Amino acid sequence: MNNNTQHLDQSAHSQPIALATLIGRELRGGRNDKPLVRYGHAGLAKRGEDYFLIKPDCYRIPGNASTSFSVFAIFDGHNGISAAVFTKDHLLDHVISAIPPGIGRDEWLHALPQALVAGFVKTDIEFQRKGTILGIKNWEASGTTATLVVIDGLTVTVASVGDSRCILDSRGADISLLTVDHRLEENEEERERVTASGGEVGRLNLCGGHEVGPLRCWPGGLCLSRSIGDMDVGEFIVPIPHVKQVKLPKSGGRLIIASDGIWDALSSEMAAKCCRGLTAELAAKLVVKEALRTSGLKDDTTCLVVDIISSDLSTSQTSPRKHQNKFRSILLGIPQHSFNKLANKSSSFGTIEELFEEGSAVLEERLGHFTS
Numbered sequence: 001m002n003n004n005t006q007h008l009d010q011s012a013h014s015q016p017i018a019l020a021t022l023i024g025r026e027l028r029g030g031r032n033d034k035p036l037v038r039y040g041h042a043g044l045a046k047r048g049e050d051y052f053l054i055k056p057d058c059y060r061i062p063g064n065a066s067t068s069f070s071v072f073a074i075f076d077g078h079n080g081i082s083a084a085v086f087t088k089d090h091l092l093d094h095v096i097s098a099i100p101p102g103i104g105r106d107e108w109l110h111a112l113p114q115a116l117v118a119g120f121v122k123t124d125i126e127f128q129r130k131g132t133i134l135g136i137k138n139w140e141a142s143g144t145t146a147t148l149v150v151i152d153g154l155t156v157t158v159a160s161v162g163d164s165r166c167i168l169d170s171r172g173a174d175i176s177l178l179t180v181d182h183r184l185e186e187n188e189e190e191r192e193r194v195t196a197s198g199g200e201v202g203r204l205n206l207c208g209g210h211e212v213g214p215l216r217c218w219p220g221g222l223c224l225s226r227s228i229g230d231m232d233v234g235e236f237i238v239p240i241p242h243v244k245q246v247k248l249p250k251s252g253g254r255l256i257i258a259s260d261g262i263w264d265a266l267s268s269e270m271a272a273k274c275c276r277g278l279t280a281e282l283a284a285k286l287v288v289k290e291a292l293r294t295s296g297l298k299d300d301t302t303c304l305v306v307d308i309i310s311s312d313l314s315t316s317q318t319s320p321r322k323h324q325n326k327f328r329s330i331l332l333g334i335p336q337h338s339f340n341k342l343a344n345k346s347s348s349f350g351t352i353e354e355l356f357e358e359g360s361a362v363l364e365e366r367l368g369h370f371t372s
Contacts, residue, residue: 034153035252036309037070040281042288043302049077050259050300051084053092053148060108067105069152072304074164075144076259078222082142083229086127091148091228094126095119109155113243113356116159117366120146124228124239131231143222143230146241147179147257151308154248155355156255159241161226163260168246169272170253173352177268178255180242180359182226184215190225191215193361199236226361240366242359246352252308253352254280256287261301265291280305 037056053073060067071092077084098118099111123146131139145162158166160179168176184191184201191201200218203211214223220233228239256271266274266287274290275283284305291301360366 033311034066034068035311036307037151038280038307038309039072040279040284040305041303042284043300044261044288044292044297046261046297046300048300049081049084050261050302051075051077051081051088052302052304053088054304055092060105069150070306071148071150072255072257072306073146073148074257074259074302074304075146076162076164076261076300076302077142077144079230080138080142082131082136082139083127083144083227084142086130087123087144087146087228090126091119091123091146094122095148098122105152109152109157109245109355112150112157113159113245113358114367116148116150116157116241116243117363120159120161120228120239120241121363127229128231140231143224143227143233143237145224145259146228148241149178149255149257149306151255151306154250154252154308155245156248156308157243157245157356159243161228161239161241162224163263164258165260165263165268166255166257167268167272168248168253168255168352169276170248170352171251172249173253175268175272176246176352178244178246181263182224182242184217184223184225187225190361194225194236197236199234238361238363240361240363243356244354245356246354248308248352250310252310254283255306255308256283256303257306258287258303259300261297261299262287262291262303264299265295275305280307 039054039056041052041054043050052075053071055071058069058071060069075084075087095115098115099108103111145164147158147160147164147166149166150157156168156178158178160166161182163181163183165181166178168178170176181187182190184194194201194217201215202218203215204213204221205211216223217225217233217236220230222230222233222237224237226238226240230237262271271287275286278286284303287303287305288301358366
């Protein structure tokens with residue numbers, strides 16, 4: 001464990017680079033044409049164990065707008081709030097500290113998937129250490145899912161453990177799942193991994209041998225195969241995230257990030273389609289409302305909707321054919337002042353480019369992936 005921690009921290013000892021040099025590198029990369037990011041949040045509490053993070057204005061170089069990126073996250077805790085709160089407070093810092101300082105945007109994005117793995121693992125290690133030091137009752141039983149989304153321009157990077165899903169709805173493309181649900185009930189690959197490692201997978205066994213509920217990992221009885229925390233379930237439950245990085249087409253797209261209170265009630269397609277044509281804020285509220293209408297409030301229900309809008313669309317001028325295209329604009333969920341320019345720029349629509357995806361639960365494979 002100490003070797004892992006040393007590996008995670010080693011980037012912090014790199015030589016510093018002058019701020020002017022860094023800014024110069026960014027400016028030489030071209031004009032700042034980053035898309036506009038708009039977001040909304042909605043949720044209802046059943047147990048009060050869902051937490052979320054919204055940081056729309058982060059900077060690789062402090063004060064330099066051309067180095068901005070945005071972060072959104074959901075943490076669905078179980079057996080108390082300790083793990084969810086700790087992860088919300090520390091995960092992003094651990095991820096950023098694992099990225100070597102003084103590198104340009106392309107190198108930063110290339111290093112990000114590995115840094116996400118390092119950040120998740122270090123957060124889990126630090127959570128365990130704090131619990132041991134403080135000796136807080138029920139600390140070791142607390143755990144959380146974590147879905148962390150980093151948006152830099154049109155590049156979206158998502159890391160997740162558990163079942164707080166993130167989907168992408170991009171105009172002209174199918175709805176894309178950017179996460180993998182680490183539920184033993186549905187994920188055969190994770191079931192095989194747990195049993196191959198010596199764990200037992202089965203349902204809750206009542207008196208008389210009657211089995212009920214979803215598949216769980218024993219000891220501990222957790223229905224997830226990956227999480228942060230959960231120190232009482234042994235080494236079979238790991239904090240190593242699935243990571244996926246994609247580049248959106250110039251038309252942008254919409255992200256829906258939500259806890260399982262949403263996904264137990266709505267499919268990815270239902271969630272995406274029910275809120276098209278609405279602002280991000282209204283969309284988040286409607287997704288929650290639709291989930292409640294479908295199955296009632298059975299669990300904490302949290303939803304973040306993030307719209308990534310092309311800079312060309314966000315700065316375009318109002319067309320004189322405003323009234324003629326008004327109805328089509330509403331249907332597509334595109335701002336009216338942007339519709340006509342978009343209609344004449346079909347080349348801005350394109351496919352989603354997959355840059356990276358890795359879901360191995362073997363830490364050595366993940367931390368060594370970008371060393372060459």
